[in-house]
Amino acid sequence: MYIPKVAIVGRPNVGKSSLFNWLIGQRVSIVDPVAGVTRDRVTFLLDLNPEADEPQYIELIDTGGIGIVDEDNLSEHIEEQINIALQTANLVLFVTDSRSGIVPLDIEVSERLRKLASPVLLVANKSDNERDEKNANEFQRFGWQVITISVKQKKGRINLTETIKENLIANNLFDPNTPNIIDPIMKLAIVGRRNVGKSTFINTLLNEDRVITANIPGTTRDSIDVRFDMDGKTFIAIDTPGFLRRKGIKNDLQFYSANRAEKSIRQADVVLMFFEACSQIQTLEKQLLGFIKEEMKPCIFIVNKWDTMVNQMPTERWAEYIHETFPDFRFAPIAFITGKTGKNIKMALNHAQMLFNQARQHIPTPQLNKLVTAALDNNPPPLYHFHKPKVYYASQVATNPPTIVMFTNMPDAFSTQYQRYLVNFLRDELPFAEIPIRLIIRKREGNIDKNKKQKN
Numbered sequence: 001m002y003i004p005k006v007a008i009v010g011r012p013n014v015g016k017s018s019l020f021n022w023l024i025g026q027r028v029s030i031v032d033p034v035a036g037v038t039r040d041r042v043t044f045l046l047d048l049n050p051e052a053d054e055p056q057y058i059e060l061i062d063t064g065g066i067g068i069v070d071e072d073n074l075s076e077h078i079e080e081q082i083n084i085a086l087q088t089a090n091l092v093l094f095v096t097d098s099r100s101g102i103v104p105l106d107i108e109v110s111e112r113l114r115k116l117a118s119p120v121l122l123v124a125n126k127s128d129n130e131r132d133e134k135n136a137n138e139f140q141r142f143g144w145q146v147i148t149i150s151v152k153q154k155k156g157r158i159n160l161t162e163t164i165k166e167n168l169i170a171n172n173l174f175d176p177n178t179p180n181i182i183d184p185i186m187k188l189a190i191v192g193r194r195n196v197g198k199s200t201f202i203n204t205l206l207n208e209d210r211v212i213t214a215n216i217p218g219t220t221r222d223s224i225d226v227r228f229d230m231d232g233k234t235f236i237a238i239d240t241p242g243f244l245r246r247k248g249i250k251n252d253l254q255f256y257s258a259n260r261a262e263k264s265i266r267q268a269d270v271v272l273m274f275f276e277a278c279s280q281i282q283t284l285e286k287q288l289l290g291f292i293k294e295e296m297k298p299c300i301f302i303v304n305k306w307d308t309m310v311n312q313m314p315t316e317r318w319a320e321y322i323h324e325t326f327p328d329f330r331f332a333p334i335a336f337i338t339g340k341t342g343k344n345i346k347m348a349l350n351h352a353q354m355l356f357n358q359a360r361q362h363i364p365t366p367q368l369n370k371l372v373t374a375a376l377d378n379n380p381p382p383l384y385h386f387h388k389p390k391v392y393y394a395s396q397v398a399t400n401p402p403t404i405v406m407f408t409n410m411p412d413a414f415s416t417q418y419q420r421y422l423v424n425f426l427r428d429e430l431p432f433a434e435i436p437i438r439l440i441i442r443k444r445e446g447n448i449d450k451n452k453k454q455k456n
Helices: 016-024 075-088 104-113 130-142 157-170 198-206 252-267 283-295 315-325 345-359 365-378 416-429
Strands: 005-009 042-047 057-062 091-097 120-125 146-148 186-191 224-230 233-239 270-276 299-304 334-336 391-398 403-408 438-443
Touching: 005 016, 005 075, 016 042, 016 057, 016 091, 016 120, 016 157, 042 224, 091 104, 091 130, 091 157, 120 130, 120 157, 130 146, 146 157, 186 198, 186 252, 186 345, 198 224, 198 233, 198 270, 198 345, 252 283, 270 283, 270 345, 299 315, 299 345, 315 334, 334 345, 365 391, 365 416, 416 438
Parallel strands: 005 057, 005 091, 091 120, 120 146, 186 233, 186 270, 270 299, 299 334, 403 438
Antiparallel strands: 042 057, 224 233, 391 403
């Protein structure tokens, strides 16, 4: 299924990322007064028919500022990402600043865009008042249709989206009467500390330089959604900024990067937790695993750059090291890969798909109650204040993660240690072998049908 691509381009600090966030209704791209914040291509599937029963998507692309001189000498890489966005876009939104009017760099951008085969819409942002809107008339000299908007004042959004539709329809790229429905797909959050090889992993996965990579800490600033296909299935890989310890966050940019990364974990179906084979596990990674545990996300430990350890350390020793460091994640699978060459990457993706499927399964109540009874018979809970705890019945009430509620007469009788036993017993017997299971112990309230357990 083809999805039209719409790229947002322009010189630095004209409000490209603000426009991107405004159109999609979320704070995805980082917005900061410092020029050059956006480096990679940040994408989002935007439904242009939100009021209709059937969706009609475009892929909206945010890019770095054309002409930026990057503080970390990544200007060439940023320019390459902008060029890819321009060459693949079906429609280009050329964003300018109505308050400042035409500046020399706008002219350079316009000359570059004239060489494209794709149509161009000129979006005059910061048209906050009548004076600014009159200033926007100056941009008509470029020869493209001018749409005045104000992201700050939230003016012009409907006119802009309707104009985008009209242009795509005119170029046979958009049919408002034919939905391009997207099936549910697995979202993978790629997380870890800085320079552990997350972006290289994604570039190898796609066989293209989709994300900027460099031996500079903090190269990736936004969380970047990358759609790709493998073996007939569509996935979304979310490249996240390298995590910093909270006391290591020194500015707003690092703060927003960390928040984006945490949000990506919340939204992910499966988390790929990256380690560097030649480095020890750090406090930062322990903190990150604590967050993954809190969110109860299926997780695969990815030991990257394994080529540096060949014939130096067996995989079993590294696996034991991980299990000793993170005993609560003994159920999580471990993959040893070399992201730069692609070794074992496909195997890790296939395993992630298995975890995705596990987390979506629902166990019938009769089957679950038989297993709970077996667990209690195998290892009865200890007496609590000289009374025997009773379990009336259990039921799976949710998926992602599998959530099991167990009704009893004395919830306090089930210690953390005993609950861990129950979860491990169920994990061994149910198709949840490698994912977190949430167990909730509740006191039976009211008159529950006494025959419920027997019927189940």
